[in-house]
Amino acid sequence: MLLNVPAVLVEADQAFPTFGSTAGREPAVLAFHQACASWIDLGYVLILDGSLPYGNNDLRDRCLEVFPPESLRIIAVTADVQTLRRREQQRAEVRDPGWAEKQAADIHDGITAAMHLDTSNLDPEGAARAIYSRLVESANN
Numbered sequence: 001m002l003l004n005v006p007a008v009l010v011e012a013d014q015a016f017p018t019f020g021s022t023a024g025r026e027p028a029v030l031a032f033h034q035a036c037a038s039w040i041d042l043g044y045v046l047i048l049d050g051s052l053p054y055g056n057n058d059l060r061d062r063c064l065e066v067f068p069p070e071s072l073r074i075i076a077v078t079a080d081v082q083t084l085r086r087r088e089q090q091r092a093e094v095r096d097p098g099w100a101e102k103q104a105a106d107i108h109d110g111i112t113a114a115m116h117l118d119t120s121n122l123d124p125e126g127a128a129r130a131i132y133s134r135l136v137e138s139a140n141n
Helices: 025-041 057-065 081-090 099-106 124-140
Strands: 007-011 045-049 075-078 115-118
Touching: 007 025, 007 124, 025 045, 025 057, 045 124, 081 099, 115 124
Parallel strands: 007 045, 075 115
Antiparallel strands: none
16 A cells, blocks of 8 residues: 555656647646546545646646645655656656756746655655655644
């Protein structure tokens, strides 16, 4: 069990459908976030890893609006450059080399994060546990 509560971890890079082109993709991105938000409606803790659209702040904000404000905690995840490069090379989908480093420079701009987490030495499950522990700790203080 990932956590000691009903929870679901969605890794957006693995769960989001592949499209042949980016044309008409905005409605699908928004629908993906709406579908993920339904887990919250069912009483689950949702940890959604890596889902916000990059480079389109309007779409990013519309995606955030589908989540109940009382349930939303944005976690600014970071990793060292070597880890970013390694993860980028391990990805199944092809991306421009250096894309992860480019995103790391400004992906959190304009976002108020509830916490920051360096994931350089964490796998997704370890990161989910660390986030949950910090959220529980902050709720109890």
